[in-house]
Amino acid sequence: MRLTPRDTRFFDLLTTAAGNLVTGAGLLTELISVPMAEREKVAQLMHDTEHLGDDATQEIMLQLNTSFITPFDRQDIQLLASRIDDVLDDMDEAADLAVLYRIEQFPPGVEALVELLGRAATLTAEAMPGMRKVTELSAFWEEINAIEDQADGVYRRLLAHLFNTDGADPLTVMKTKEVIDRLESAADAFEHVADVVQTIAVKES
Amino acid sequence: MRLTPRDTRFFDLLTTAAGNLVTGAGLLTELISVPMAEREKVAQLMHDTEHLGDDATQEIMLQLNTSFITPFDRQDIQLLASRIDDVLDDMDEAADLAVLYRIEQFPPGVEALVELLGRAATLTAEAMPGMRKVTELSAFWEEINAIEDQADGVYRRLLAHLFNTDGADPLTVMKTKEVIDRLESAADAFEHVADVVQTIAVKES
Amino acid sequence: MRLTPRDTRFFDLLTTAAGNLVTGAGLLTELISVPMAEREKVAQLMHDTEHLGDDATQEIMLQLNTSFITPFDRQDIQLLASRIDDVLDDMDEAADLAVLYRIEQFPPGVEALVELLGRAATLTAEAMPGMRKVTELSAFWEEINAIEDQADGVYRRLLAHLFNTDGADPLTVMKTKEVIDRLESAADAFEHVADVVQTIAVKES
Structure with missing residues (x-):
């Protein structure tokens, strides 16, 4: 079976959406390392990334409404896009609150948490092109679950x-x-992304 | 295609359920404007509204179990009813806690938040009869998303x-x-209502 | 219709998973009654139970992937297993935080809350074998809703x-x-378990 251009479009869009999570995690790393005065700039970049994420989600929704054939159930693709968006929302809120609350010092250990988010983001971005063979992605959702743990x-x-x-x-x-x-x-939101991928895999198996 | 009475029943019930949200939002406006001594009475009215909401939800569930044909997937109607119920639960909890905690003064800005809830409630109540043509409700979920933002x-x-x-x-x-x-x-709960409407629209399109 | 061994396997696994909730609720009762010095031991037992829960969930997922025929939609069984797991996660977190935060004294009334969790756990464990006749389980989800209330x-x-x-x-x-x-x-998580059971019942009715 050859994939038609229309089919590959969804995988490309999901990959783009997941790529924004890598950017977001990188900005969180910056946020907790720069001096307090520069945090607002980082939070603004995060906000821009969150808007790119919204655009990617809307593009996926538009494709869903205009495509006759979709690689998986429409509502599962919609849910996956929405779950990816949720991750970026949390990242954006974290950055926003850090600025709003004028947090002077992050507690030791916060960088370990942000590093785990970076790993989860990279794994998710790498998994999305692999959605073509979703039943083979068990390592992805297992690793995300381990990271969440x-x-x-x-x-x-x-x-x-x-x-x-x-x-x-x-x-x-x-x-x-x-x-x-x-x-x-x-x-947690990364785990919800992985849960949707696993749900799709169960249906496809 | 003519709608049979059975079909219209679901739209009527959802409209009733959403109408309770308008009442709830109105009670929240009262709650934050009346003197502290009168709040308990408002919270009691909210609790009564919440019970009306439960009744509406149960009525929808009953209809689902006894109807041979439903306008959308049974579980989507169930989910929509349950999401509408969630909004009222949050409103009820807010009123209840305001009384229990004897909050002396609400911070400035809280009335702006309550006003947004009122607008979301009105939009939802207006959208429910329109579920008959759910694919045309994109303005509804977009506005709700903007309000949540x-x-x-x-x-x-x-x-x-x-x-x-x-x-x-x-x-x-x-x-x-x-x-x-x-x-x-x-x-957020209003956004979840709008998400279900959008999910149904994706399936119908 | 005779149930094949393969069919009964899912009900057995769900019953096992729900049994862990009874154990978890029992450990919570212990946690709030033992002296502070012994809480860590109870929290460790809870953690062991939570791992048993993870094993049960994984076993259900494995069965889903290897069974040709399942008694209900695959994703509903998956969701039910995942919702049961969520209850145990909350119990485990409660025990863990009680130890981490060195809570000296639980407020009066906490035992009433834990007792309600025990009742919900017992009802859930009793309901799982009854999933064979899921449409007859309305008393279960109604009681769980009442307990949550x-x-x-x-x-x-x-x-x-x-x-x-x-x-x-x-x-x-x-x-x-x-x-x-x-x-x-x-x-709340018990209510989400009951919600999935009700969703399955709606589909089966």
Whole structure:
């Protein structure tokens, strides 16, 4: 069976959408390493990336509405695009809140969480062209699940450290928690992307 | 094609369910404007509305189980009813927590958030009869998405103001945040309603 | 119609998975009654149970991929397994956070919340063999919905008490809230399990 150009369009669009996650994860790395004064610029770049993500999602929806044949169930492609978008929303919110709350210092360990997001983003971007043979992507969803598990552990230790530090200022703790909650939520969101891929694979098998 | 009475029943029931959201949003407007002593009465009315919502949902489920033909996939109608119910649950929780926590003063900006919920409720109630021609409802889900986007911005500024106010009492901040979190969650829940409508439209197109 | 061994396999696996929820709820009861020094041991047992849950979920996924015929839509079985897993994840997180945050004392009322989780777990474990006649399980999802409703009420009163106690330490309030949030989330997760069962019943009816 040869793939027609129309078929490959969906894989290209999903690959583009997932590529934005790699950009987003890179911006998060910058966000937590630059001085506070430069964070707003990084958050703005994140916002631009989030808009590119919205465009990619809309393009996928448009293709769904105008294509006679789609490689998978329409609603599964829609769900996958929407789940990829959710990841970028979480990243964008994390960056936005870091600026809004004027977080002075990120707690030690936050870079480990951001690094895990970077790995999940790369794996997702690499998996999307492979959607052509979705039943062979089990390594992808297993690795994403393992990363989510690790992210969860890092997150809990971050919180324990944050809450158990003597003399911690409650409002600072709350604000910092809001930001790292969004990072943990992004890790969960990657798992939801992987779940949709697994669901499609179950249907195709 | 003529619609049979059985077919129109689902659209009527969804319209009724969405009508409760308009009532709920109106009660939220009252909640944040009446003196603290009268809030419990408003929260009780909200609770009554939430029960009407449960009844509407149950009626839809019953119709699904007893109808031979349904205008869309059964599970999509079920999901739509359940998503409408979720909005009312969030509104009810916001009202309930405002009373339970004895919030003395809502932060400036909360009325903007409630107003957006009112607009989303009206749009949803107006869209439900239009489900007959669901593929023509793209303006609905686009507007709801735009409102959710605005609500998100208002919410973040509300939080920033709440957290960054000098000398803020941490417990008061936490309690207030809980209430406005439920309002933001209601805005998200409207988007989830719109997502289901869009999903149905994709299938029908 | 006689069920083939292959068919009964799914019901057995779902029953096993739901059985882990009964174990989990039992461990939560222990967690809130043992002295603080023994909590880590209970949390470890919970973690072991959560791994058993993961194994059960994986076994179901494997069966889905290797079975030619399944009693319900593959993706519904997958979703049900995943929703059961979510309950155990919440229970595990609650136990983990109670240890990590070194919660000295649980607020009065938390045992009522845990008891409701125990009832929901027992109902779920009893319902799974009955999936063979899923359309007859309406009592199950109605009872779970009623339990979730009660859990919600208990949860809100717990929070009101926690926040409105004079001289409460903000960080202690935050940490305690995190743990009871996970318990409330477990109650919600039971409702999501019941929702999937109801969805399957709607399709089968």
